[in-house]
Amino acid sequence: MPGDHKPKTANGKIVRSTKQRQAILDILTKQQSHLSAEEIYQAVKITQPRISLGTVYRNLEILTELGSIYRNSFADGKARYESATIGHHHHLVCINCQDIENLTACPMAQDIGNLAQSHDFEPLEHYFEVYGYCGKCRRKD
Amino acid sequence: MPGDHKPKTANGKIVRSTKQRQAILDILTKQQSHLSAEEIYQAVKITQPRISLGTVYRNLEILTELGSIYRNSFADGKARYESATIGHHHHLVCINCQDIENLTACPMAQDIGNLAQSHDFEPLEHYFEVYGYCGKCRRKD
DNA sequence: TTTTTTATCAGTAATCATTCCTATTAACGC
DNA sequence: GCGTTAATAGGAATGATTACTGATAAAAAA
Numbered sequence: 001m002p003g004d005h006k007p008k009t010a011n012g013k014i015v016r017s018t019k020q021r022q023a024i025l026d027i028l029t030k031q032q033s034h035l036s037a038e039e040i041y042q043a044v045k046i047t048q049p050r051i052s053l054g055t056v057y058r059n060l061e062i063l064t065e066l067g068s069i070y071r072n073s074f075a076d077g078k079a080r081y082e083s084a085t086i087g088h089h090h091h092l093v094c095i096n097c098q099d100i101e102n103l104t105a106c107p108m109a110q111d112i113g114n115l116a117q118s119h120d121f122e123p124l125e126h127y128f129e130v131y132g133y134c135g136k137c138r139r140k141d
Numbered sequence: 142m143p144g145d146h147k148p149k150t151a152n153g154k155i156v157r158s159t160k161q162r163q164a165i166l167d168i169l170t171k172q173q174s175h176l177s178a179e180e181i182y183q184a185v186k187i188t189q190p191r192i193s194l195g196t197v198y199r200n201l202e203i204l205t206e207l208g209s210i211y212r213n214s215f216a217d218g219k220a221r222y223e224s225a226t227i228g229h230h231h232h233l234v235c236i237n238c239q240d241i242e243n244l245t246a247c248p249m250a251q252d253i254g255n256l257a258q259s260h261d262f263e264p265l266e267h268y269f270e271v272y273g274y275c276g277k278c279r280r281k282d
Numbered sequence: 283t284t285t286t287t288t289a290t291c292a293g294t295a296a297t298c299a300t301t302c303c304t305a306t307t308a309a310c311g312c
Numbered sequence: 313g314c315g316t317t318a319a320t321a322g323g324a325a326t327g328a329t330t331a332c333t334g335a336t337a338a339a340a341a342a
Contacts, residue, residue: 073214073215073216073218074214075214075268076214077214077218077219077220078218079218092256092260092262092264094262095265101260101262103256103260105252105253105256107248107251107253107269108271110248110251110252110253111246111251112246112248112251112269115233115244115246115271116273119233119242119244119276120275120276120279121233121235121242121271121273121274121275121276122273122274122279123233123271123272123273124236124272124273124274125271125272125273126269126270126271126272127216127268127269127270127272128248128253128267128268128269129267129268130249130256130262130264130266130267131264131265131266131267131268132257132262132263132264132265132266133262133263133265134261134262135260135261135262138261138263
């Protein structure tokens with residue numbers, strides 16, 4: 001069937017629209033912050049009290065695959081998710097208050113993007129995170 | 142006591158020289174690769190058969206704190222360690238064969254390093270990882 | 283050297299994030 | 313509405329890492 005525009009995952013299954021999935025996407029779209037699976041689970045439970053943590057994880061995986069959200073794994077080994085409506089960016093992570101600020105500047109847009117040629121490497125995704133102290137925490141010290 | 146050069150951790154405890162710790166550092170120095178805690182555990186067991194996985198984790202933490210090794214957490218959520226003798230660098234990770242190549246070019250050395258001023262942020266550490274296909278795997282496809 | 287101190291150890295239990303499993307439920311096409 | 317099957321709830325299982333405890337062995341003191 002040409003002209004078939006139904007969303008599908010990598011395994012070819014049609015992606016249905018469910019209340020649970022929509023609720024997860026709503027949370028990430030409205031809050032525009034970097035939430036862990038557990039935080040999303042707690043937030044979604046307000047409107048979907050019977051949702052399970054497994055459902056949250058499965059939907060985060062599907063939404064990431066569809067490109068609707070970004071998945072980031074930080075130094076603490078925990079994955080955090082955010083809406084993809086904001087566009088590609090990187091992160092400034094405060095090691096004191098854990099606040100995460102977005103950084104629109106991207107290393108790949110600079111000369112470093114040429115590394116592909118010199119290293120015979122085909123880049124698909126990249127992550128750039130800076131850890132340090134945000135302005136608020138610097139002034140508290 | 143001024144001139145006290147005994148290595149100490151952040152909590153002020155003196156760091157002793159033990160066979161177990163030395164063996165872990167030896168592995169990372171000689172192999173010059175990016176090993177997980179489990180891989181290090183298996184390698185160290187050859188010379189220290191009675192070592193425990195807990196000891197490996199504790200020493201990796203101490204050695205990281207002392208600056209003798211680097212700790213990196215990749216997208217799979219698993220931490221990998223490498224000797225610090227090689228100096229600061231970043232990573233090209235092949236999503237097919239999992240091979241990790243080092244990249245000496247650093248975004249912070251470029252204009253992006255100026256983000257500190259514009260974002261009122263004091264950078265201490267940073268990570269830059271590129272995921273894609275290495276030369277070998279590209280030619281296999 | 284002997285004794286004392288205490289950082290480190292082995293072994294194991296506990297924790298945390300995440301994935302897997304199974305019977306049941308509910309989107310969506312017809 | 314009916315049938316197909318993706319998605320769900322609930323919970324068990326996994327894997328990486330951390331925490332606990334009594335024993336051990338470096339370094340310091342005597």
